[in-house]
Amino acid sequence: MARWEPGARERLVVAAVDLFIEQGYDQTTVAQIAERAGVTKSTFFRHFPDKRELLVAGQETLSRLLSEGIAEAPEGATPLEAVAAGLRRASSEMTEFNRQLGPRLKAAVAASAELQERDALKSVGLGVAMAEALVARGVPDPTALVAAELGMLAFKRGYALWSESDRDDGTDLATYTSRVLDELRAASAQLG
C-alpha cells in the first residue's frame, strides 16, 4: 500500500492538533502551526482564516455530507434509514487522514476545556443539521430530533471505533457507524 502523503492543508491540521496537545489551544499561534507544518503563514491563511476556523472547517463539511445523504435517501425510507444514508455518505468521504487524526483530536480535546466546549457545540451542530434535513423530508419534529440524536451518537461512536481500529483490519467507517446505529435502534426498543 502506498504511503499516505498529506498536502499542506492536512499537515496544518495535524500540526495544529499536536501543538494544542503539547502546549494548549490558547498558547498556540498561527505562526507556530505554520512552522510545524513546514509552510509559510500565508499558506496557512490561504487555507483557514484563523486558528479557530481550522477546527470548524471539518465540522461544516461533515454537516453538509450528512444532510446531503439524508436528502438523497429513497422517498420511502424511514427516518432511521435516511439517517443511515447520511452516515454512509459522510463515511464515504472520510480518508486515512481522518482516521489517523481521531486519537490526536481526542487527546487534544481531553487536554483543553475550551476544545471540550467546541467539541460539544460541534455535536449539537451535527445533530441540528441532520434534524433539519429530516424535517425537510417531511419527518415530524420530535421524531426528526430523536433520529438525529441517534445519528449523531452513531457517527461519534463509529468514528471513535474506526480511529482506534487496526488499519489492516480493513473495516471501513461506514461499517462501524451502521453497526452502532443498529445497536442504538435496538436499544431504543428497550426504553420501556
Add this chain to the structure above:
Amino acid sequence: MARWEPGARERLVVAAVDLFIEQGYDQTTVAQIAERAGVTKSTFFRHFPDKRELLVAGQETLSRLLSEGIAEAPEGATPLEAVAAGLRRASSEMTEFNRQLGPRLKAAVAASAELQERDALKSVGLGVAMAEALVARGVPDPTALVAAELGMLAFKRGYALWSESDRDDGTDLATYTSRVLDELRAASAQLG
C-alpha cells in the same frame, strides 16, 4: 401571591446574565457584576470562585438532582421511567427564580459564541450524568445512552416551554418535562 425576593446569590446570577447580554461575556468583569447586583466583590467571591463558575454552578446542582432521582426510582422501573423520576426530582427543586432566568439565559447564549459552547457542554454533562446513573441501576450501555439523551432533550425543551409560559397558567416544570418525554418516547416508536 407574595413578590419573589431574590437573595444575593440570585441577584448576582441575574446581574451577570444581563451584563453578558448587554456587553458580552468576555467584556464583563466580576466587579461589574457585583456592582449591578448591589453587593461587594467579596460577597461575589463568597458565592462563586469566578465568573465562569457562576454559570457552571447551576449545572452541577442539576446533574446531581437528575442522578439522585434516577437512583431513587423504584427497582422495577424501566429506563425511561427512571429518567422520568430524575426529571421530576430536578423539576421539583426549580423555583420561580429559575423560571424567570430562562429567557434571559437564552438571550445571553444567543449573543455569545463562548456561551453557546458552554451551553452545549452543559447539555453533554447532563446527558453523561443521567447515563451514568442509569448504568449504575444495571441498564445496559447503549440503552442508558439513548434514554439519557431523551431525558436531556426533555429537560431542555420542557424548561424552555415553562420559562416562556404565563406564570398564572400554573403548569409546573415537572408537567412540561413529563409531557415532552412522552412525546419523545412516542417519536422513538416512529423511527423505522
